[in-house]
Amino acid sequence: MTLRILLILGALSAFGPLAIDMYLPSFPALARQFATDVEQVQLSLAAYFIGLAIGQLVYGPLADRFGRRRPLLGGVLLFTLASLLCALAPSLEWLIAGRFVQALGGCAGMVVSRAVVRDLCDPINSAKVFSQLMLVMGLAPILAPLAGGLLLKTLGWPSIFVVLALFGLLCLLAVALWLPETLARNAPAAPLRGALGQYRRLFADGAYLGYALSGGFAIAGMFAYIAGSPFIFIELYGVPAEHYGWLFGSNALGFVLVAQLNAWLVARHGPVYWLHRAVWIYLLSALALLLVARAQPAALWPLLIPLFCCIACLGILMPNASASAMAGQGQRAGSASALLGSLQFGIAASAAALVAWLHDGTAQPLAWVIFLCGCLSLGFSLLTRRVERRLLAGRP
Template sequence: MPLRILLILGALSAFGPLAIDFYLPSFPALARAFGTDVEHVQQSLAAYFIGLAIGQLLYGPLADRFGRRMPLLVGLLLFSLASLACALAPSLEWLIAARFVQALGGCAGMVVSRAVVRDMCDPINSAKVFSQLMLVMGLAPILAPLAGGLLLSTLGWPSIFICLTLFGLLCMLAVALWLPETLSKDVPVAPLRGALGEYRRLLGDRPFLGNALTGGFAVAGMFAYIAGSPFVFIELYGVPAAHYGWLFGSNALGFILAAQLNAWLVARHGPSYWLRRAVGFYLTCGLALLLVAIAKPLSLWPLMLPLFGCIACLGILLPNATASAMAGQGRHAGSASALLGSLQFAIAASAAGLVGVLHDGSAWPVAVVIFACGVLSMGFSLFTRWAERGTTGVPR
């Protein structure tokens, strides 16, 4: 894949993590600006999550019907306008509504980028490209809060959304100038009225569903970690808040390095081979994490070691699960990408919420949710192997 297109796809993949992590440092400032508390400001984050889950299902059929470029350009324009509306928000209610619309626009990049990779690459090269795009997912949690905090301290919270506006417009320009239409003209156009039927077909496609849920529950474990790590690191083990980013970043670095290693590994055995092994390693590290959490160590480091293993192996697990799920979808790659993203995001958001429900003042809730996600990911991996044996002769 040409480097220019790879860079554009990397920028499009950044819309989700960037729009989430970039403004997190501004929560106290937003609470003061709107005369409320941080808990109410967090509703703007929930609105973004809901918009991501809904919006992805909308863009899939549109990308299959009208091509990849047009829905993407519309989504980028919507994201930019909504980001500007966030910067000008006179009230918290306005901000929450604008964040929902912002997510509806931003998820176009997430859906279309996966579909473009499927259009241009076979399963092995898809896994390589998805591994390279994982670099964005690993760097965003490290760099976005730092950049957001710098803007907040120098120019105020509206500057964060102004930067997101400019980012959306620059991506829109790059897509218009340099991203070609990748949907083949040699296959029949997918009618919009068949969108629900296409989603039903995908839900009945056992290899697709199995791979999607294998990756979905692994992502859910990462969301559980993101939701619970501030309490475990800072409140439970007394890590200074200023040092939290370094611990968080060390795990993100493991994720990045594993993803880049995966780009080399899949050339030797293919994505399915490494997906199965990554799931096994994830489950093993999850079990180790749970046993350590039950023991209630006096130091954080016994927890950090299996936690690092869990997060790092996702750099191998996630790109291979995505490539395996998207393989063989052809003309319907847009709908497949949309359903894949919505399923994974819905499961992941539920896992993050479960950590809060189970909160008991220890590291146990985070560990047990991550371990449960590992068990379910392994279960769906085994289900996928059974399903693929049952579809012998069907190319995937």
């Protein structure tokens, strides 16, 4: 895989982090603008997650039927136009609807980038490429809140969505000019009417589903953190909105560094080996976070340490879960990628909504949700190991 393709795939994968993280510092400002509270503004984040979950189910079959490029170009164009609509939002309801449409477009990049990696790489090299993509897209959660805080302070919250529209336009040009079609030309075109059958077969694949859900619940913990951290950092502990990105970015940096370590680790034992071990570290970190949150410390730093460990663990969990789930999917890679992303972001939307619903003015709701995600991620990891052992033993 060439560096140019890797950079384009990284940019496409960054649609989600950019569109989510860049506007996080504006939550209190949006609440004031629309005369509501931060909990209501969080619904725009949940709407984005729901759009990601639904849209990916559509793009998967389209990518298997028409190739990777055409659905991708249409999705990126939709993201660009929806970003402009968000910038013009006269009400919170308009913004929520715009965010939903924005997600429907942005998820094309996420689905197709995973399918392209599967088209070009074997499972071990896929894990390495996914880890490298974490480095490219990992810059987004480091830089996006910083840029969002700066734009908020200097130009106001609509400028955040104008910048997202410009990013979408640049990606549209990059895909049109430099991303080749990677679906094999001699591959039989997957009929759209068979999409439901493909998803049904994927749901019946115990190993695929187990990897998808184990990774999905781990990732949901991160999105619970995304949804709850603006209140905890800015409102609860008084961190200035323009400084929010530094704290958010420090956690993202841990995620990126561990993802690069993972690229070295998988060459020795493979993605499955490290996935089953990292999930234990994730759960223990989540437990430490819960214990600290229940103590309600007067300072923020005791919460930041276990939060950092939780997010850093995802640098191993995310690429290895994706690579393990996508292994062996062949010509249904688009549908497999779509269902993988849809499950992950559907769970993420539920986790973000649960943080808002449990809101009690402390950090405990966030900690409880992340701990629950850790328990479920470990549970599906253990179930998947049992499925693999039965398959190796030749038992159904």
